Each structure stands twice: as C-alpha cells, then as structure tokens.
Amino acid sequence: MNEFELIKTVTHGAPAQKDGLVRGVGDDCAVISGNETKDFLITTDALFEDVHFKREWISPRTLGRKALSVNISDIAAMGGKPLFYLVTIGIPKAFPLKEVEEIFEGMANSAFVHRTALIGGDTCSSANGLLISITVIGDIDRGKSIYRSGAKIGDSVYVTGILGHAALGLACLEKGIRSLEVREFIRKHDDPTPRVAIGQWLMSSTCVSSMIDISDGLVSDLNHIAEASNVEIKIFANQIPKVEEFAKAANRCNKDALTLALTGGEDYELAFTVSSYKKDLFEKMMKVVAPTFGHAVTKIGEVTAGNGVKIIDMHGANMHLTKGGYEHKF
Amino acid sequence: MNEFELIKTVTHGAPAQKDGLVRGVGDDCAVISGNETKDFLITTDALFEDVHFKREWISPRTLGRKALSVNISDIAAMGGKPLFYLVTIGIPKAFPLKEVEEIFEGMANSAFVHRTALIGGDTCSSANGLLISITVIGDIDRGKSIYRSGAKIGDSVYVTGILGHAALGLACLEKGIRSLEVREFIRKHDDPTPRVAIGQWLMSSTCVSSMIDISDGLVSDLNHIAEASNVEIKIFANQIPKVEEFAKAANRCNKDALTLALTGGEDYELAFTVSSYKKDLFEKMMKVVAPTFGHAVTKIGEVTAGNGVKIIDMHGANMHLTKGGYEHKF
Numbered sequence: 204m205n206e207f208e209l210i211k212t213v214t215h216g217a218p219a220q221k222d223g224l225v226r227g228v229g230d231d232c233a234v235i236s237g238n239e240t241k242d243f244l245i246t247t248d249a250l251f252e253d254v255h256f257k258r259e260w261i262s263p264r265t266l267g268r269k270a271l272s273v274n275i276s277d278i279a280a281m282g283g284k285p286l287f288y289l290v291t292i293g294i295p296k297a298f299p300l301k302e303v304e305e306i307f308e309g310m311a312n313s314a315f316v317h318r319t320a321l322i323g324g325d326t327c328s329s330a331n332g333l334l335i336s337i338t339v340i341g342d343i344d345r346g347k348s349i350y351r352s353g354a355k356i357g358d359s360v361y362v363t364g365i366l367g368h369a370a371l372g373l374a375c376l377e378k379g380i381r382s383l384e385v386r387e388f389i390r391k392h393d394d395p396t397p398r399v400a401i402g403q404w405l406m407s408s409t410c411v412s413s414m415i416d417i418s419d420g421l422v423s424d425l426n427h428i429a430e431a432s433n434v435e436i437k438i439f440a441n442q443i444p445k446v447e448e449f450a451k452a453a454n455r456c457n458k459d460a461l462t463l464a465l466t467g468g469e470d471y472e473l474a475f476t477v478s479s480y481k482k483d484l485f486e487k488m489m490k491v492v493a494p495t496f497g498h499a500v501t502k503i504g505e506v507t508a509g510n511g512v513k514i515i516d517m518h519g520a521n522m523h524l525t526k527g528g529y530e531h532k533f
Numbered sequence: 534m535n536e537f538e539l540i541k542t543v544t545h546g547a548p549a550q551k552d553g554l555v556r557g558v559g560d561d562c563a564v565i566s567g568n569e570t571k572d573f574l575i576t577t578d579a580l581f582e583d584v585h586f587k588r589e590w591i592s593p594r595t596l597g598r599k600a601l602s603v604n605i606s607d608i609a610a611m612g613g614k615p616l617f618y619l620v621t622i623g624i625p626k627a628f629p630l631k632e633v634e635e636i637f638e639g640m641a642n643s644a645f646v647h648r649t650a651l652i653g654g655d656t657c658s659s660a661n662g663l664l665i666s667i668t669v670i671g672d673i674d675r676g677k678s679i680y681r682s683g684a685k686i687g688d689s690v691y692v693t694g695i696l697g698h699a700a701l702g703l704a705c706l707e708k709g710i711r712s713l714e715v716r717e718f719i720r721k722h723d724d725p726t727p728r729v730a731i732g733q734w735l736m737s738s739t740c741v742s743s744m745i746d747i748s749d750g751l752v753s754d755l756n757h758i759a760e761a762s763n764v765e766i767k768i769f770a771n772q773i774p775k776v777e778e779f780a781k782a783a784n785r786c787n788k789d790a791l792t793l794a795l796t797g798g799e800d801y802e803l804a805f806t807v808s809s810y811k812k813d814l815f816e817k818m819m820k821v822v823a824p825t826f827g828h829a830v831t832k833i834g835e836v837t838a839g840n841g842v843k844i845i846d847m848h849g850a851n852m853h854l855t856k857g858g859y860e861h862k863f
Contacts (some may be wrong), residue, residue: 221650223616223672233652235617235670238568246653247668249621286553287565289577291666293584307740320551322563323576330583331661336621338577338668340565342553 207221226350229431231280231416232341234348242348244341246277252295252332260376263302265393267309270335272420275317276397276471278341280416282349282406282426285319285399291336293329306335317399328498349475354413354432357479360504361497363398363472365444366421367453367460370467374456385452395471402473410485414475420466425474425512435509438465444501465514476506559761561610561746562671564678572678574671576607578602581660582625590706592633595723596641600665603748605647606727606801608671610746612679612736615649623659636665641760647729647813678735679805684743684762687809690834693728693802693826696751697783697790700797704786707836715782725801731826732803738822740815744805750796755804755842765839767793774831796846806836 221227223388224241232244250256250270261269271288280286290310294303314321319339372392375385396418405411413432415424421438429436443464450460477485493500504515514522542739543587549559555572562574580586580600591599592834601618608615620640624633646653649669705715728746737742743762745754751768773794783790807815823830834845844852 223617223651224616224650227650227652227655233617233619243565243567243573244618245617245668245670247621247666248655249617249623249666251657251661254623254658286551287563287575289563289575289668291577291579293579293581293664298634320554322554322557322565324558325578327579327581329581329586329661329664331659333579334623334659334664336577336579336666338575338619340575343773371597388572448753 213447226348231277232283232348232515234281236502237345239340240345242343242345244278244281244283244343244348245338246274247336247338248274249275249334250337251334255343258333260393261393264309264312267306267335268313268394269309270306270472271310271313271319272341272395272397273471274337274339275313275319275399276395276416276418278339279397279399279402280414280473281341281343282347282402282411282414283341283343284304284403285317285339285341287320287340288314288320288324289338290324291327292324293327293332293334295329295331295333298333307403317397324328336384343406349406349414351412351413351415351428351431354428354434354436354476354506355478356434356506356508358412358476358506359479359482360436360438360474360476361500361502362417362421362423362444362474363401364470364498365446366417366465366472367463367467368392368449369395369451369469369471370420370463371453371456371458372443373469374458375452378456380456384448388449388452390471392469393512395469397471398498401498401500404492405473405475408485408488410477410481410488414473414477414479417470417472417474420468421474422465422514428476429511432506435507436504436512437507437515438504438512439515440522442501444499444503522528540712556678560680561607562613564611564679566652567672567675571672572675574608574611574613574673575668577645577646577666577668578604578607579664579666581664588663591723593635594639594642596665597636597711598643598724599639600636601643601649601669602642602725603801604667604669604729605649605729606644606725606746606748609727609729609732610670610744610803611671611673612677612732612741612744613671613673614728614733615669615671616646617650617652617670619652620654621657621670622654623657623664625659625661625663628663634842647727656683662809671678672705673736679736679741679744679747681743681758683806684758684764684766684806684836686764686836688742688836689809689812689832690755690766690768690804690836691830692747692751692774692804692830693731693830694800694828695776695779696747696795696800696802697793697797698722698726698779699799700750700793701783701786701788704788705782708786710786714778718779718782722799725799727801728803728828729831734822735803735805740807740811740818742806742808744803747800747802747804748798749782750798751804752842752844753798754794757839758804759804762836763840765837766842767837767845768834768842769845770815772831772833774829774833776780777790812860
C-alpha cells in the first residue's frame with residue numbers, strides 16, 4: 204500500500220462537509236472560510252531523518268530552509284500567499300543546540316523571503332532521529348483557490364521551471380558525486396524555491412483551471428489532477444523543458460534524463476492547466492510577465508477524454524515508463 | 534537547556550507583529566484574525582514513540598484519541614471551540630496497517646466527541662519509530678481569547694478536575710502495576726478529556742483573566758502564567774483537590790500524593806485566574822453550572838505581587854519542591 208492509498212484508507216469516513224470548511228482532505232491545502240474577502244489555506248508536511256534527508260548530506264540551515272519551503276510550495280500550488288507557520292521539531296539526544304538554532308535560522312530565512320511569520324510550535328526530544336513537522340497557513344482571495352479537480356477536456360498543460368534536476372541532485376548525493384558540474388542539481392534538491400509569485404499571478408490571471416506542485420514527480424502529480432478532474436492528460440515528451448548539462452550529468456549517474464524529468468520528485472515546480480478558451484489570452488499575458496519570474500513556463504501537453512497520464516513521443520506513440528513516480532512506499 | 538528555554542532561544546527574533554496576527558509564539562495557541570465576529574486559534578503538538586508513549590503500554594486506538602485530545606486541550610485553554618485538524622503520521626517499516634487505521638479511528642473518536650473534522654495531513658514512512666504530529670484549528674469570539682498574560686494581583690486561582698492522576702497512572706505503567714485500583718489513573722494518563730465545554734463557558738463568563746492547560750504539571754504551567762503576567766502565584770497545598778484512593782495508590786508506587794498533584798504532567802485540566810472584582814459573581818455562577826460539567830472546579834490559590842509560584846502549607850509557610858515540574862529535557 205502506497206502513501207496515496209493509505210491516505211484514502213485512513214480518511215475514509217472523514218466528514219466531507221462542515222460549516223466553514225471550503226475544501227478538506229485531498230488537495231495541496233485545506234481551505235477554510237475566513238471572511239468576506241479571504242479564505243485561509245492550511246497545509247502540513249514533515250521531514251524525517253533517514254527518510255527525507257540524511258544529516259551528512261545537508262547542512263542544518265539548508266535543511267531548515269527546505270522544511271519550510273516545501274510547505275510554502277503547497278500554498279503556492281493553490282495560488283495563495285503564505286502568512287504564518289508553526290514548527291514541531293523532534294531533537295535527538297546529544298544533538299548540538301547550535302544546529303537546532305541553525306535549522307530555525309534556515310526556516311527564518313525562507314520565512315523572510317516569503318514574508319511568513321513563525322507563530323507557534325512544539326519542541327520535543329526524540330528517541331529516534333531528527334524530525335521537522337511544519338504547518339503553514341496562508342490566505343487567498345475568497346473562492347479563488349485553484350484545485351486539482353478543475354481540469355477540463357481541451358485545456359493546455361504547463362509547468363514552471365525545469366524538471367528532474369532535484370532527482371538528479373539526489374542521485375549525485377547517493378553516488379557521492381559532488382563535482383562542480385552537478386552542484387546546481389544538488390542545490391535544487393537541497394534548497395527548492397517554492398513558486399509563490401507565479402502561483403499568485405496564475406490565480407489572479409483567472410486562466411488556470413487546475414494546479415498542483417510537483418513533489419512526487421510530474422507523472423505522479425499530474426495523475427492526481429487527472430484523477431480529481433476525471434480526465435486524461437497527454438504529455439508530449441519532446442516539449443519537456445531541458446538544459447544540455449542535465450542530460451550529460453544524468454548520463455554520468457546512469458540515469459535517463461527524460462525519465463528523471465517525468466518521474467523525479469522534489470522539484471517543487473508548479474504544474475497547471477489553462478482553460479481552452481483562455482489559452483490565447485494566457486499566452487499573450489505570459490509573454491509580458493514571464494521575464495519577471497526568472498524561470499521558464501512551458502506548455503507540455505493537453506487535457507483529453509479518458510483517465511491517467513499518457514506520455515507521447517515525437518512520433519505520436521505512447522511511451523511506457525518502466526517505473527512510476529517517486530512515492531513514499533510503506 | 535530545557536524545552537522552554539529552547540523555544541525562547543530559537544524563536545528569538547521571530548516577528549512579533551504581522552497583519553492578521555493577534556497573538557504569536559508563547560501561548561497555548563496562536564491567534565489569527567478571522568472576520569468581524571471570530572478569531573482563529575491554531576496549535577500543534579506531537580507524540581513521539583519512546584518519548585511520549587510506549588507502544589506496549591497503549592493501544593493504537595487510545596493513542597490516536599490521546600494525540601488529538603491533547604491538541605484540542607490547547608484550544609480549550611484559550612476558551613475556544615475546536616473545528617478542524619491535520620495529522621502528520623510517521624509509520625515505521627512493518628507497522629501493521631490495521632494499527633494505523635486504529636490510530637485514525639481513535640482520532641476520529643475524539644474528533645466526533647468534540648465535533649472536529651479531519652481536513653488534511655501527511656503520511657510518511659519513518660525510519661525511527663512511530664510519531665503523530667497534529668495541528669488543530671479552532672475559533673473563538675473575536676478578541677475573547679484568554680491568554681496566560683492576563684492575571685492581576687488579587688485574582689483567585691482555580692483548577693478543573695483533580696490533579697496528579699495521570700502522573701500516577703504513568704508511574705503505575707512504569708512499575709508494571711495494572712491492578713483494578715489503579716486502572717482509573719492509567720485511564721486518565723492514556724485517555725485525557727480536554728476541558729472544552731468549561732473552557733468555552735469560562736470564556737463566555739467574562740470572569741477569567743488568564744488560563745492554561747496543565748500538560749507539564751500545575752506548578753510548571755502556573756509558572757507560565759506568573760511569568761507572562763508578571764505576578765506571583767500562591768497555591769495553598771491543603772486546597773488542592775484530592776480523592777482518598779489516590780493517596781493510597783500513590784503510596785503503593787512510593788510517590789507522594791501532593792508532589793504528584795503539584796508536579797505531575799498530562800492531566801490536561803485547566804488552571805485559570807478569576808478577576809478579583811468578579812469573584813463573587815463567578816462563585817455564584819459556578820454553583821449553578823458546575824454540576825453540568827461533571828468535574829470539580831476548585832479554588833486553590835491567589836495572585837500576589839512578585840514572581841514565580843509559591844506553595845503554602847497549612848501553617849502558612851513556604852514549601853520547597855525537591856524537583857520541578859515535568860519537562861521534556863534535552
């Protein structure tokens with residue numbers, strides 16, 4: 204049983220409706236009714252030692268920054284603005300206080316960039332390794348949250364940035380490769396940038412019908428959109444954005460660049476669909492605003508009738524992945 | 534360095550003010566401005582295997598119930614109403630799925646009692662033991678949150694229920710005593726009841742100047758009120774509520790009943806102060822409503838000038854505790 208099946212199992216029977224609840228389990232954030240102009244977004248995510256990170260591979264400061272950034276990414280994936288965060292940290296015996304401070308400094312650094320304030324939490328000793336569990340609260344214009352369930356047949360599929368770099372960085376860490384050419388991939392793995400600015404812009408553009416952040420891998424996460432929206436998503440392999448150094452470095456790690464881009468986790472880019480009747484408007488607006496974001500926005504596919512995610516090669520044929528997206532297996 | 538010093542260290546420099554933030558780090562919950570009539574309360578707390586619980590001592594269902602109840606207790610301690618919860622659970626390899634389901638059933642049970650809905654979370658595999666981290670969101674009439682900082686000289690100090698029972702239950706678990714006479718103490722430790730109903734009533738009574746829930750022990754938690762309010766709190770030892778079986782069972786565990794009541798953690802009762810000029814009104818109201826709560830409400834002390842918590846014996850002399858309240862030591 205994988206993570207998604209498990210969540211379904213344990214939340215089965217959870218109340219679907221409650222006063223003040225706009226959206227419960229099943230999207231990047233839960234949505235709570237705030238006031239006449241705002242909804243609140245809330246999300247929680249944890250990093251466990253030896254599952255999500257190894258202490259010898261990442262500095263405490265970078266770890267802290269990543270722990271907050273990946274939570275903020277869930278707010279970005281709804282089109283929202285992060286406001287506050289709470290931290291539960293479990294600290295092993297004999298863990299240096301200085302490193303605890305550095306973890307919190309790293310979080311404060313991400314918080315400063317994204318104007319997010321620490322408002323609470325819990326510190327405990329841990330008998331079993333370091334762990335950091337964070338809850339982030341954000342807000343968004345009332346009723347404007349972008350869900351996974353809004354994709355419609357005929358919509359176009361886009362991604363921000365470039366995919367697979369974090370997974371390649373992880374592969375380099377695992378293989379002990381630390382050379383200059385791969386530093387950027389390791390940095391992308393260790394220190395992801397949540398796409399908050401473009402997430403908010405996409406929300407305000409009113410062109411976007413569904414959105415998710417890519418934490419488990421493009422195919423795996425687009426599958427959530429396909430399932431929630433009851434559609435099929437076609438991805439054109441030759442439209443996946445790539446950089447030349449990436450294929451070379453992937454080769455050195457005995458990895459296939461396309462497979463990394465399609466299935467590699469932890470990029471924390473945004474994948475989203477644009478309504479068919481707003482595509483031209485969206486493309487025009489993107490031309491104007493894209494340079495301000497500092498990362499690419501690329502059309503990679505389309506929404507069709509059916510279910511699941513299909514990868515289409517340059518000849519129009521279905522490609523079959525030999526393994527699925529990265530999931531936390533039990 | 535203990536938990537409280539650590540929290541101070543790492544949150545030093547956290548922004549004290551931000552739009553929409555009513556109260557940040559340092560109380561039972563953070564308070565966020567909601568709308569014209571409501572504020573939101575938010576709190577997070579975790580249970581770690583071999584730190585907060587041992588799997589051989591508690592059933593998965595009871596553990597789940599406790600994990601949610603202790604978080605709801607923080608909402609009660611502000612006078613609020615719990616609404617929603619998010620769960621991050623870290624599951625060791627080979628942990629039975631059935632027990633995961635039972636943990637969530639236990640949470641759902643506490644949630645049902647307190648009308649609280651599961652709205653999100655994160656499930657991960659854990660390399661290092663079971664852990665449950667929960668965030669609870671509640672609401673409260675705007676501006677009516679009861680803080681630790683409101684106690685004034687001349688106020689009276691009260692507690693709900695009876696103290697020390699959970700700590701005695703833990704002592705019994707540690708010593709392997711499971712006889713019928715101690716079952717109720719073990720139950721109190723394993724399955725605390727958050728004081729939500731009286732917490733909300735105390736808020737609406739407008740008589741209460743400060744409040745906290747007793748998670749670390751009466752003296753330790755009243756110290757937070759004393760410090761936040763810049764006052765001294767005097768507790769009269771002979772006014773501490775007690776039951777006869779408790780002293781006997783404490784004896785069997787080589788524990789002093791009074792010390793357990795003063796320093797034992799995890800009772801999740803409420804300690805609060807009543808404004809001096811509303812004391813008579815409060816006592817009159819309590820006589821009417823107390824029977825509906827099903828637990829005692831006892832005056833145990835008063836707020837004076839100074840700092841810290843003093844324990845006064847029947848002769849009016851200061852008592853000195855040989856050890857402080859229960860804290861999670863690093």
